[in-house]
Every structure is written in C-alpha cells, then in structure tokens.
Amino acid sequence: MSSHRVVALVHPPQSLFELSAAVQVFGMCVAGHSRYELCFCTIHPGLVPTDTRIELEVNEGLAALNDADTIVIPGWNACREHHAIAGGEGYGETDPALGDLVPRALVERLHVAHARGARVLAIGTGTFVLAQAGLLRGRRATTNWQWVAELAARYPEIEVDGNVLYVDHGDVATSAGVAAGIDLCLHIVRNDHGAAYAADVSRGMAAPPHRAGDQAQWSRNVPLHANGGALAKVLDWAAGHLGEPLTVKVLAGQARMSARTFVRRFTEEVGETPGQWVLTQRVSAARELLERTDLPVETIAVRVGLSSAVNLRTHFRRFVGTTPAEYRRGFQQRKPAEVRAEALVSG
DNA sequence: ACTCTTCCCCGCCATA
DNA sequence: TGTATGGCGGGGAAGA
Numbered sequence: 001m002s003s004h005r006v007v008a009l010v011h012p013p014q015s016l017f018e019l020s021a022a023v024q025v026f027g028m029c030v031a032g033h034s035r036y037e038l039c040f041c042t043i044h045p046g047l048v049p050t051d052t053r054i055e056l057e058v059n060e061g062l063a064a065l066n067d068a069d070t071i072v073i074p075g076w077n078a079c080r081e082h083h084a085i086a087g088g089e090g091y092g093e094t095d096p097a098l099g100d101l102v103p104r105a106l107v108e109r110l111h112v113a114h115a116r117g118a119r120v121l122a123i124g125t126g127t128f129v130l131a132q133a134g135l136l137r138g139r140r141a142t143t144n145w146q147w148v149a150e151l152a153a154r155y156p157e158i159e160v161d162g163n164v165l166y167v168d169h170g171d172v173a174t175s176a177g178v179a180a181g182i183d184l185c186l187h188i189v190r191n192d193h194g195a196a197y198a199a200d201v202s203r204g205m206a207a208p209p210h211r212a213g214d215q216a217q218w219s220r221n222v223p224l225h226a227n228g229g230a231l232a233k234v235l236d237w238a239a240g241h242l243g244e245p246l247t248v249k250v251l252a253g254q255a256r257m258s259a260r261t262f263v264r265r266f267t268e269e270v271g272e273t274p275g276q277w278v279l280t281q282r283v284s285a286a287r288e289l290l291e292r293t294d295l296p297v298e299t300i301a302v303r304v305g306l307s308s309a310v311n312l313r314t315h316f317r318r319f320v321g322t323t324p325a326e327y328r329r330g331f332q333q334r335k336p337a338e339v340r341a342e343a344l345v346s347g
Numbered sequence: 348a349c350t351c352t353t354c355c356c357c358g359c360c361a362t363a
Numbered sequence: 364t365g366t367a368t369g370g371c372g373g374g375g376a377a378g379a
Contacts, residue, residue, distance in 0.1 A: 013365045247354070263356065275355055275377095311378070355376075363368075 003037045004192065007068035008105075010042040010058050012049045015075035018123045019050075021181035025189060030200045035193055043103060063129055064108045070119045070188070072149065073126030074181065076102070079212045102132040110135065114171065121184060124177030131155045136174070140167050144177035162193060165271075166213045187213065194331055195287040230255050231269055242285050242305045246278045283319045284307050290328040297324045 006026045008019060026036040040056075041064035042048050047055040065071055065206070078101035110133045115118055122130045127143040130136050131151065139157040141153050148162035161167065166175035166184035175184035182205075190198035234255045238246055251274055253261035266274050285304040291297055301312035308325075316324050 248356085249354090260357095260369045260371090261367085264368090269354090273356065307378075314377095350379105352379080353377085355374105357373095361368100361370085361373085363366100 003035065004069045005067060006036045006070045006072060007039045007041055007064050008072040008074055009065070010040050010056060010074075011076060011078065012042075013077050014048055014050045014056060015077055016050050016052055016054070017178055018075035018126070021123060022074050022121075022185055024069075024205045025182060025185035025201060026072075026200045028204050030197065030204060035189075035197070036070075039068075041065060043106065051107075062105060062109050063329075065113050066117075068113060068118050068234065070121060071113055072121045072123065072185075073129050074123045075177070076125045076129050078102075092232075102129050107133045111167045116172075119170075119188075120172050122172075123181035123184065124175065127151060127174040128154075130172060131158055132173065134226050139169055139172070141174040142167050142176055143174060143329070146177075157297065164213055168213060183213070194291045195284055195317050196291045199288065212282070212285065235277075239281055242278075242282055243303050244305065248274050248306065250277075278305075279315060280319070283312075283315050286312055286316065286324065287320065287327070290324055291331050295325050300324070 001025070005217060006022070008017065008022050008026075023038065024091040027034060027038045039060065040058050041060040041062060042058040043062060045059050045061050046057070046241065048058050094204075106129070110129070114133075114135055120130060120135060122143075124144045125147055127136070128147075131141070132156070134154070138157060138159075138160045140161055141151075142148070142161050145162050148160055151158065162176075164176070164256055165180040166173060166187065168184070168187060173184055173188070174303055175181050186198050186202055188264065189201055234251055237254055244250075248259050248263060250299050251266075252259040255262055257265070263274060266277070270277060270282075282304045283306075286300050286306065289300045289303065290297075297312060298309040301307060301309045304312075305316065307313045313323055316322070320327060322330075
C-alpha cells in the first residue's frame with residue numbers, strides 16, 4: 001500500500017494560518033516520518049500571494065488533484081482579493097461574489113475526484129468551494145462563524161450549523177476557521193491511524209489532544225488560560241486522573257470554585273459541559289488502550305473511569321460506532337501492513 | 348427489564 | 364444599575 005496522498009489547494013490570497021493547520025497535521029513527522037505524503041497545487045502555478053506579505057512557490061497545477069487520496073481546501077480568500085487591491089483590510093466584510101469566484105475548472109476537478117472516492121476537506125471559508133461544487137447539497141456543514149449567515153443565505157440546500165467545530169461525513173468534511181481546522185485534521189488522522197498516533201501528532205505540535213466536532217466554536221475567543229489558567233490546569237489534571245471519580249464537585253474543588261460557577265465557566269470556555277468532556281476523554285483513553293495494549297476490556301474500562309465493560313460498551317458504541325473488541329480487531333489487522341510500510345519509508 | 352440512587356445540568360434568585 | 368458568584372431545587376439521565 002503506497003502512502004496516503006494529501007493535496008492542499010493553495011489559492012491567492014492564501015490564508016497562511018489555515019494552510020498551516022493542514023501542513024502541521026498531515027506533514028507532522030512521528031518517529032522520523034509521516035504517514036501522509038503532503039503536496040500542494042494551485043490554479044496558476046508559480047508564486048502565490050498570501051494574506052501576509054509572503055509569497056508561496058507552488059509548482060503543481062490542478063492536475064495534482066487527479067491522484068489525491070485527500071484534498072484539503074484551507075480557506076478560500078478570493079473574496080478578500082478585491083479589498084486587498086483596493087487597499088482595505090477586508091476582514092469582516094462580505095463579498096456577495098464569494099462563491100462565484102470558484103472557477104469552473106476547479107469545480108469539475110473536485111467532482112471527478114470526489115466521484116472516484118477522494119476525500120475532500122474544507123477549512124473555514126473553503127466550505128464555500130465545496131458548496132459551490134454542490135458536494136454539500138442536503139448535508140450538514142459549517143464554516144467560520146463570521147460566514148455562517150452568508151453560507152446559509154447563498155446555499156439554502158445546505159444545513160448550515162454554526163455551533164460546531166467541524167462536521168465529517170466521511171467523504172466530505174467542513175470545519176470552522178483557524179484552530180478548528182487543526183481539530184478537523186486531527187480527527188481525520190485519528191480515524192485513519194488511531195487515537196494513539198493522532199495523540200502523537202498533536203503532542204508534536206503542542207495542540208490540545210482531542211476536541212469533538214460538536215463542541216461549540218469559541219463563543220468569545222477566550223483562551224483557556226484566562227483566569228490565571230485555572231481551567232486549563234484542571235483539564236490537565238483530570239486527563240491524568242481519568243480512573244478516579246471526576247464529579248463536578250471534585251473538579252470544582254480542583255479549580256477552587258463552587259460547583260455552580262465551575263459548570264458555568266466550563267461550558268462557556270470549553271464549549272461543552274464537564275460531564276460530556278470527561279466522558280469524551282474516557283472513551284478516548286479507552287481507544288488508545290485498546291490500540292496499544294492487550295489489556296482486557298474490563299480492565300481498560302476500570303482504568304479510564306468507566307467502571308465496567310458494560311458501561312464502556314454503551315459509550316463506545318455512541319462515540320465510535322462499534323464495540324471495543326471489534327475496534328481492537330480492526331485496528332490490529334491494519335497494523336502489519338502499516339509496519340511494513342513504515343519499514344520501507346524509513347529504510 | 349426493573350427499581351433505586353446518585354449525579355448532571357440548568358433556571359432561578361439572593362448576594363456581593 | 365450592571366456583573367459575577369454560588370446556593371437551591373427539579374427534571375432527567377446515568378449507573379448499580
């Protein structure tokens with residue numbers, strides 16, 4: 001099996017931040033190499049302007065999409081081009097022609113790629129390209145909160161959800177802007193190569209390990225380090241003590257807050273309730289243990305704080321869509337092929 | 348499948 | 364008056 005080819009579509013004025021979300025995650029080397037082959041293409045190969053005063057040299061044209069296993073569209077700033085040329089800042093202003101600036105040739109390439117089974121990811125305003133290509137018809141999708149209304153207005157056939165970080169349909173996925181792009185890419189890596197590998201990648205880039213797609217987009221852009229980082233410390237602490245009872249009372253105590261205030265602040269800043277968050281962490285930890293140990297399911301359940309195998313199974317089905325045993329089996333079957341592939345790359 | 352208990356989460360409100 | 368806190372109670376879900 002040759003390595004998975006990820007092709008990022010660069011387009012002027014390219015958003016560097018959203019591009020680097022894809023670059024960091026898919027280009028990240030773990031133990032010396034990456035499991036993805038990351039390439040770039042653009043409509044007119046050559047120097048591509050970005051949203052800052054740096055140009056990118058991109059040598060491949062749209063033909064590179066033909067053999068992509070995954071296509072990433074890290075933002076689509078065509079709308080800002082006019083503002084930039086006019087000397088304006090462009091942020092916050094909407095251009096009604098946003099979707100119309102998607103060239104026909106690109107739309108066709110995307111159709112072909114999607115039809116032959118390539119996966120298409122959009123980060124932030126990249127969603128508009130997928131919308132214009134008709135790949136989101138009748139499906140749920142998201143984009144930057146600033147653009148949610150615009151997206152919904154222009155494409156009524158899409159179920160626009162502005163309250164999530166990302167939406168993944170398997171063949172097509174969209175995310176909110178900036179940091180949510182990292183979350184989406186990590187989510188993809190996680191499904192491709194498992195939670196343990198994804199955790200290695202996110203550790204490599206010092207990103208928070210896992211945020212579920214249905215978390216709210218940051219309502220006020222408050223970093224977790226607000227309030228002297230009290231919440232961030234509690235999250236770290238809790239992640240290291242999953243086997244112990246993590247009730248709201250216990251967590252609030254760690255944060256030196258009353259339970260009521262803790263729940264309120266937690267949901268505001270993290271985007272989901274403490275209970276949901278703890279549960280997500282526990283299932284996540286269980287996935288990792290299933291992948292890299294041979295511990296019995298019952299033991300794993302106890303170790304991650306889910307008390308019993310019965311309990312673990314119900315939550316596992318809800319989050320992962322399968323049973324722990326099945327998940328482990330599926331994962332270990334893939335293992336030998338991957339190990340061989342790694343040996344080839346590193347050797 | 349059932350009960351019983353505990354905990355979650357949120358609205359409401361008094362307080363600082 | 365505006366803002367953050369935290370106690371209380373209930374509806375409901377989770378777990379034993």
